[in-house]
Amino acid sequence: MTALPVLATAGARVFTGPLRVAEHEAVNADYRLMRLEAPPTLTAACAPGQFFHLLCPAEGRHAPLLRRPMSIYGAEGDRLSFLYKVQGKGTAALATLPVGGSLEVMGPLGQGFRLDPGWRNLLLVARGVGLATLAPLAAAAKAKGMGLTAICSARAPEFLMSLELFASHGAEVVTVLDSDGTSAVEHLDPMIEARMAAGAVDAVFTCGSARLLRLLQALGDKHGVPGQVALEQQMACGLGMCHCCVRPFRRDGATVPLRVCREGPVFDIREAVA
Amino acid sequence: MNAPLGRPAVDMSVRIGGLTLKNPVMPASGTFSEELAEVFDLGTLGAHVLKTITRDPRTGNPTPRVTEVEGGMLNAIGIPSKGVEAFLAKVVPFYSRYDVPLVVSISAPTSADFATLAARVSVPGVAAIEANISCPNIEEDGRAFAIRPGSTREVMARLRDATDLPLWAKLTPNTGETPEVARAVEEAGGDALVVANTILAMAVDTRTRRPRLGNLMGGLSGPALKPITLRMAYQCARATSLPVIGCGGIATVDDALEYLIAGASAVQVGTETFIDPLAMPRIIEGLRARAEAEGVAAIRDYVGTLADAAEPEGVVFMQAAP
Ligand SMILES: Cc1cc2nc3c(=O)[nH]c(=O)nc-3n(C[C@H](O)[C@H](O)[C@H](O)COP(=O)(O)OP(=O)(O)OC[C@H]3O[C@@H](n4cnc5c(N)ncnc54)[C@H](O)[C@@H]3O)c2cc1C
Numbered sequence A: 001m002t003a004l005p006v007l008a009t010a011g012a013r014v015f016t017g018p019l020r021v022a023e024h025e026a027v028n029a030d031y032r033l034m035r036l037e038a039p040p041t042l043t044a045a046c047a048p049g050q051f052f053h054l055l056c057p058a059e060g061r062h063a064p065l066l067r068r069p070m071s072i073y074g075a076e077g078d079r080l081s082f083l084y085k086v087q088g089k090g091t092a093a094l095a096t097l098p099v100g101g102s103l104e105v106m107g108p109l110g111q112g113f114r115l116d117p118g119w120r121n122l123l124l125v126a127r128g129v130g131l132a133t134l135a136p137l138a139a140a141a142k143a144k145g146m147g148l149t150a151i152c153s154a155r156a157p158e159f160l161m162s163l164e165l166f167a168s169h170g171a172e173v174v175t176v177l178d179s180d181g182t183s184a185v186e187h188l189d190p191m192i193e194a195r196m197a198a199g200a201v202d203a204v205f206t207c208g209s210a211r212l213l214r215l216l217q218a219l220g221d222k223h224g225v226p227g228q229v230a231l232e233q234q235m236a237c238g239l240g241m242c243h244c245c246v247r248p249f250r251r252d253g254a255t256v257p258l259r260v261c262r263e264g265p266v267f268d269i270r271e272a273v274a
Numbered sequence B: 001m002n003a004p005l006g007r008p009a010v011d012m013s014v015r016i017g018g019l020t021l022k023n024p025v026m027p028a029s030g031t032f033s034e035e036l037a038e039v040f041d042l043g044t045l046g047a048h049v050l051k052t053i054t055r056d057p058r059t060g061n062p063t064p065r066v067t068e069v070e071g072g073m074l075n076a077i078g079i080p081s082k083g084v085e086a087f088l089a090k091v092v093p094f095y096s097r098y099d100v101p102l103v104v105s106i107s108a109p110t111s112a113d114f115a116t117l118a119a120r121v122s123v124p125g126v127a128a129i130e131a132n133i134s135c136p137n138i139e140e141d142g143r144a145f146a147i148r149p150g151s152t153r154e155v156m157a158r159l160r161d162a163t164d165l166p167l168w169a170k171l172t173p174n175t176g177e178t179p180e181v182a183r184a185v186e187e188a189g190g191d192a193l194v195v196a197n198t199i200l201a202m203a204v205d206t207r208t209r210r211p212r213l214g215n216l217m218g219g220l221s222g223p224a225l226k227p228i229t230l231r232m233a234y235q236c237a238r239a240t241s242l243p244v245i246g247c248g249g250i251a252t253v254d255d256a257l258e259y260l261i262a263g264a265s266a267v268q269v270g271t272e273t274f275i276d277p278l279a280m281p282r283i284i285e286g287l288r289a290r291a292e293a294e295g296v297a298a299i300r301d302y303v304g305t306l307a308d309a310a311e312p313e314g315v316v317f318m319q320a321a322p
């Protein structure tokens, strides 16, 4: 009788195991960037919009129990990276990981963004943590020869992130801020509509703001521009087993609950209930 | 990891009523589904226990459906179900590729509905029925069949009439009458006891003063539950001659062994699979290694081996009471 392998992952599509922290630094007062050393076969399997479920290190008495979902910010060569905001117990524990330490990860998980080969010009509108999720679209668009405009929204200039990353992939970058009022819907609405009306937008992408989601749904409807949105919901298993991560979606004339971890996190923008 | 030369490999098999399982480790209902096949080979498990189904489609509870608490989590998923027909058409066939007994968990609002559903799922490919007579979210105020011996006996008797498949009863910790409820299952013809489901619980966000679950109350699972369900497993093994399947807070080989020593013949792993998706294969392998190291020939040799606590008959629970 042969024994079961402990890591019975033969034929498995989801990686589970520890990865070494290669770099880990604060990007600004709110966000940290963590790069893990990963097998190139793993990063090659990652698509923009997918996520990993991270087992944050146990911190003293109040160890976080469940894993925490985190979008793939970058996956190239032997580096898998996450851009995250310290929010509560789990992310605070994550922030304590030293370079050289190891982090248990599971992924890549979920459905990422889908790029229609016919699209020439993409527009993404990102705010806050949504930026981490949308950033990998820049490289994907470039690889497919698509043009990209990134509208990056933040509270104030010091919270703008990834501008160089977008620029390095040839994207046009537009920044809008709460501090000077340019991030207001009343300002964004005519700006985006003008681009759509001029036929300069084939698809829109967003994440991180219900306000922006509603705006893009309305403008997309009006100008027949399709779009995708990455959504968040509290998760337990991350794999589709527990049904705790559902959100309502409009499908076939009805409102149906779908699992963010499985059918998402990226959804057709028209189906999302903002 | 093969057995050392000259010593036979550990016999991992266990018997649960009429079923032989190749090892004593299986998932807990609601914490397992086809998707886990993307992480490891589900053929390694002792049984496949599926999420509770109902006759008709149900959407489940409002979000948030889970929240973390110290030492565990609360869930109020609410048994979303695509209904029994979709289940039989789409889910049951998936598991036919494995040589592992398939256990279907069912729930219903009345004894009669329970019986109808049991009959409907008694189809080829299904090896046993786990009657979730304990789900705390479904009935008003979390009241469930398995809280009292009378309602337990009634529903189990109806189920016994409705199916020839092995019948497992999943008990609830939300009762003060565990031995009596266990005996009611035995008298009504049940084949095994699954001990146990979650404890009814709640949590409050002090900032917003709102409940942290959309459903207000939910079930506590994870490490914090273990001492309670372990005590119940012991009581059930003492009160009946039915095989007991321990469930609640199992995360390590030691946790699983505690249940076996207390009298359980097998174990179910729930919450830990969310934290370590490889928990079940890890525990199977660990049990084998532990038995080998201790020179125990068969894993079932651990069952019910609790060293005598010099317990004065019938008094111990009163003494243990506050
Ligand atoms: C698919 C997906 C991708 C994400 N990508 C990123 C990312 O790239 N960068 C980033 O900074 N954040 C991201 N988030 C949000 C991130 O998961 C939460 O900020 C994090 O879980 C908070 O955990 P905590 O313990 O620090 O906070 P706490 O508030 O203590 O968390 C308590 C519980 O709520 C859950 N929770 C809290 N906020 C969220 C949230 N917004 N979404 C889902 N669950 C939440 C936690 O997982 C935990 O179970 C993503 C969320 C999802 C669902």
Ligand SMILES: Cc1cc2nc3c(=O)[nH]c(=O)nc-3n(C[C@H](O)[C@H](O)[C@H](O)COP(=O)(O)O)c2cc1C
Pocket (backbone or CB within 6 Å): A236, A242, B028, B029, B030, B031, B051, B052, B075, B077, B079, B105, B132, B135, B170, B196, B197, B198, B220, B221, B222, B223, B225, B247, B248, B249, B250, B268, B269, B270, B271, B272
């Ligand atoms: C998210 C979740 C969903 C569950 N769904 C069910 C269910 O549908 N039917 C059932 O009998 N038990 C259900 N349970 C209870 C588990 O099967 C198990 O009894 C309980 O979680 C205790 O075990 P654990 O501590 O190992 O998780 C669920 C538990 C969780 C955490």
Ligand code: FES
Pocket (backbone or CB within 6 Å): A234, A235, A236, A237, A238, A239, A240, A241, A242, A243, A244, A245, A246, A259, A260, A261, A262
């Ligand atoms: S987190 Fe478990 S189903 Fe999505």
